[in-house]
Amino acid sequence: MxxxxxxxQISQGIVVTLELTALGMLGGFLLGxxxxxxxxxxxxxxxxxxxxxxxxxxxxxxxxxxxxxxxGLPLLIxxxxxxxxxxxxxxxxxxxxxxxxxxxxxxxxGAFNAIxxxxxxxxxxxGMSKWQIITKIIFPQAFRIMLPSWTNEIIYLLKYSSLAMxxxxxxxxxxxxxxxxxxxxxxxxxxxxxxxxLTFALIIxxxxxxxxxxxxxPGVTMIKRxxx
Amino acid sequence: MPEEVLKVINLKKxxxxxxxxxxxxxxxxxxxxxxxxxxxxxxxxTMLRCLNRLVEPDGGKIYFNGIDITSKDVDIREIRSKIxxxxxxxxxxxxxxxxxxxxxxxxxxxxxxxxxxxxxxYQALKAVKLENExxxxxxxxxxxxxxxxxxxxxxxxxxxxxxxDEPTSALDPQLVGEVLDVMKNLAxxxxxxxxxxxxxxFALSVADEVLFFYxxxxxxxxxxxxxxxxxxxxxxxxFLGRIFELYSRGENS
Numbered sequence: 001m002x003x004x005x006x007x008x009q010i011s012q013g014i015v016v017t018l019e020l021t022a023l024g025m026l027g028g029f030l031l032g033x034x035x036x037x038x039x040x041x042x043x044x045x046x047x048x049x050x051x052x053x054x055x056x057x058x059x060x061x062x063x064x065x066x067x068x069x070x071x072g073l074p075l076l077i078x079x080x081x082x083x084x085x086x087x088x089x090x091x092x093x094x095x096x097x098x099x100x101x102x103x104x105x106x107x108x109x110g111a112f113n114a115i116x117x118x119x120x121x122x123x124x125x126x127g128m129s130k131w132q133i134i135t136k137i138i139f140p141q142a143f144r145i146m147l148p149s150w151t152n153e154i155i156y157l158l159k160y161s162s163l164a165m166x167x168x169x170x171x172x173x174x175x176x177x178x179x180x181x182x183x184x185x186x187x188x189x190x191x192x193x194x195x196x197x198l199t200f201a202l203i204i205x206x207x208x209x210x211x212x213x214x215x216x217x218p219g220v221t222m223i224k225r226x227x228x
Numbered sequence: 229m230p231e232e233v234l235k236v237i238n239l240k241k242x243x244x245x246x247x248x249x250x251x252x253x254x255x256x257x258x259x260x261x262x263x264x265x266x267x268x269x270x271x272x273x274t275m276l277r278c279l280n281r282l283v284e285p286d287g288g289k290i291y292f293n294g295i296d297i298t299s300k301d302v303d304i305r306e307i308r309s310k311i312x313x314x315x316x317x318x319x320x321x322x323x324x325x326x327x328x329x330x331x332x333x334x335x336x337x338x339x340x341x342x343x344x345x346x347x348x349x350y351q352a353l354k355a356v357k358l359e360n361e362x363x364x365x366x367x368x369x370x371x372x373x374x375x376x377x378x379x380x381x382x383x384x385x386x387x388x389x390x391x392x393d394e395p396t397s398a399l400d401p402q403l404v405g406e407v408l409d410v411m412k413n414l415a416x417x418x419x420x421x422x423x424x425x426x427x428x429x430f431a432l433s434v435a436d437e438v439l440f441f442y443x444x445x446x447x448x449x450x451x452x453x454x455x456x457x458x459x460x461x462x463x464x465x466x467f468l469g470r471i472f473e474l475y476s477r478g479e480n481s
Contacts, residue, residue, distance in 0.1 A: 118319035125280055126333040126385060127309030136336055140323045219322045219367025 003188060006179055010192055013175035016089070018200070020161040020171060023093040025154055028100025035101060036108035037134060050105065057102035063163050066095040070167040092164035100157055107149040111142035144212075144221045151208040155201045172196060230257035233293060233389050233420050234279065240287035241274055248274045250444035251288070256389065259418035263431040263452070266441030267467055272424045273316075275441070276393050279422070280304075280311045293388065309337045312382030312390035316397050318374040320366040326353065326377045327362040330384045338385065352384035353377070356410050372403030376410055383414075390414070392423040428456055428471055440464045 038050040057065070074086040115138055123133035165174035172193060180189040212221075235255040241248050248271045256262055264272050277283040279290060281297065281304055290297050297307050320329050330349035334340045340348070353359045356376040366374050375395055382390050392411070396404040408430050415421060415434035425431070431438050431452045438455040440448040440463075448455060448464045459465045 116319075118315060118317055119321060121282060122313075122315065122319035122321065125282060125308060125311075125313035125315075126381075127305040127307075127337045128333075129305060132336050136332065137321055137323075144323070217323050218365050 003192075006183065006185060006189055007192055009179040010172060010175045010189070010196065013170055013172035014196065014200075016164075016169060016171040017158065017161050020089075020093055020096055020164055020169070021154065021158045024096030024100045024157045024161065027093070027097025028104045028153075028157075031097060031101035032104030033108060035105035036112060039105065040109050040112045041130065041134065054102045054105055057099055058106075062095070062099045062160055063166065065099055066092060066163055066167055069095045069098075088164075088167045088169050092161070092167050092169045096157060096161060096164075100153060103153055103156075104150070107146045107153065108142060110149070111146035112138060114145050115141050141220050144215060144217065147208065147212050147215075147221075151205060154204050154208070158200055158204065159197060232256070232291070233258050234422070235291040236279070236288065237291075238288040239275065239278060239285055239290065241271070241278055241283065241285050248444055249278070249285075252444075252446055253288075254439060254446060254449070256420060256422060258388075258420055260436045261415040261421045261423065261434050262437045262439060263435040264422065264424045264439045264441055265426065265428070265431065265455075265467070266447075270441040271444045272441045273393050276391050276422070276424055279391060280308050280313060282313070305337075309333070309385060310388045312385060312387035314375070314378050314382055314390060314392045314395050316394040318366070318371070318378045318398070320374055320378055320381070322366055325363050325365055326358060326369065326380075329366070329377055330381045333381065333385050348384050349380075352380040355383060355413075356380045370403060371399045372406045375399065375407045379407075379410055379414075383419075389420040389422065392421065392425065394424050394426070396425065396427060426471065428468070428475070432456060440467070442467070 035050045038046040070091040077084045120133050123137045162173040176193045180186050237253050239252040278285040331345045334345040435452045438452050439446050442463050448461050
């Protein structure tokens with residue numbers, strides 16, 4: 001058994017891992033953005049709903065959330081639709097979206113709060129609606145402010161997508177476990193796995209650094225550090 | 229007969245038990261410039277912010293072109309789009325260039341197409357002599373330039389009146405002049421303006437009327453010369469005395 005065999009086997013999981021990460025980020029953003037808006041700018045029911053969601057998700061382990069969606073939910077659905085089969089890939093992807101949404105909502109909220117009230121006042125004074133102010137004034141600035149924490153979240157999801165192996169989703173860790181069990185080359189397998197994750201984490205960091213520079217606007221964020 | 233753009237009757241605002249505005253009435257006709265002076269904490273800024281309901285007034289009526297804008301039935305966003313507002317701290321949108329700062333209201337609020345919005349924004353920047361800085365971001369402009377862009381931003385919307393909230397108070401002394409020059413120009417072109425400021429010279433040169441604000445009411449009002457050179461009330465004299473002392477400091481020592 002050669003090292004090449006190990007690498008090629010494990011590599012079959014790379015696409016699945018990247019898909020899970022990308023879907024988790026995208027779904028997490030689409031859900032997290034309205035959660036952040038609700039928590040920051042609304043009162044009453046929607047604010048309460050957003051706070052409840054965020055605290056619930058952040059306060060429970062992601063593994064538990066994946067188990068509930070992957071194993072608990074299908075049992076419940078089968079009560080009414082006995083032939084229902086849960087696709088494990090989508091169970092994991094949805095679990096990651098739901099989890100990431102809570103964290104992204106907090107990143108976005110933090111960035112919203114970092115923007116001076118004068119910005120929205122100027123929008124109000126010229127006759128913009130609340131929604132126009134959020135989308136045209138607040139978000140373009142907030143997005144740039146939250147980018148570093150967003151990079152963090154991508155890397156976090158990349159690594160924690162490995163939990164999907166426990167739902168038998170054939171991502172990197174799952175493939176690695178199969179190869180390791182077949183070859184008994186545990187040390188080599190885990191080393192290769194570590195290098196694969198590290199490589200992608202570094203690529204993501206580098207890509208995001210370029211993105212940060214590309215969309216940099218003086219005065220909104222800093223790119224060069226000051227005297228410190 | 230002169231046309232009343234803005235008429236305020238018995239305006240009131242309180243924060244908790246603190247009555248900030250205690251019954252203010254005045255009006256501005258089209259083409260007029262009125263200047264509001266008075267000590268800090270007198271309620272000048274709050275009063276100005278009530279006029280476009282950036283701050284909700286607690287009592288009184290505000291008529292804009294004859295329409296009561298304190299009424300809940302009124303489309304306040306539509307009204308705000310016709311009332312320019314220039315802030316003490318400029319409040320330019322940080323993520324937009326000077327040109328886009330001027331354009332955004334035309335596009336988003338007035339729904340004007342991009343080509344015409346660009347054209348109008350350029351004209352407005354030209355009016356404040358900043359057409360060469362159109363592509364710069366606010367952080368790349370001086371305070372005086374930022375405030376001139378903010379004036380262009382208000383001007384481009386073709387407002388019925390522009391409200392100025394201490395437009396030069398956040399500026400270095402050497403930058404005050406360029407902003408005041410732009411404002412004097414507007415006054416000469418009969419743009420209707422209500423200006424809260426400490427710039428007595430500006431009031432003297434262009435104001436049609438000066439309102440002295442004190443303790444949440446208009447304490448005294450009159451022509452600039454009456455108020456500034458011949459104030460009748462003790463509080464007005466004291467306030468102006470302090471202002472003159474500040475401006476002439478060092479001259480006799």
